[in-house]
Amino acid sequence: MLFAVKMDVALPQDLDADVRADTLAREKAYSQQLQRDGEWVSIWRIVGQYSNLSIFDVRDNERLHEILWNLPLFPYMNIEVSPLAQHPSDISAV
Numbered sequence: 001m002l003f004a005v006k007m008d009v010a011l012p013q014d015l016d017a018d019v020r021a022d023t024l025a026r027e028k029a030y031s032q033q034l035q036r037d038g039e040w041v042s043i044w045r046i047v048g049q050y051s052n053l054s055i056f057d058v059r060d061n062e063r064l065h066e067i068l069w070n071l072p073l074f075p076y077m078n079i080e081v082s083p084l085a086q087h088p089s090d091i092s093a094v
């Protein structure tokens, strides 16, 4: 199942510098492992925002929820999930 997920990051200004660095490093490692595993298909920076737009390919809603819930940055994010279906004009879908 394909999902587009928009993640808006809002780290507190007063977050301890070591906690911030550790959280960002863990976020990157977690994301890159899921990308290698094929579940996190792509990640794009939204220009001018501390946000990303990502595509996930996961077995079901519960798996996506598990992935998002375990994001190290989860406590500092607003997340918007859009389930995707094939578009009838997509020439690659024949």
Ligand SMILES: O=C(O)CC1=CCC(=O)O1
Pocket: 007, 009, 027, 028, 029, 031, 032, 050, 051, 052, 073
């Ligand atoms: O910087 C971001 O958009 C937050 C994020 C999600 C996965 C990752 O590596 O960074």
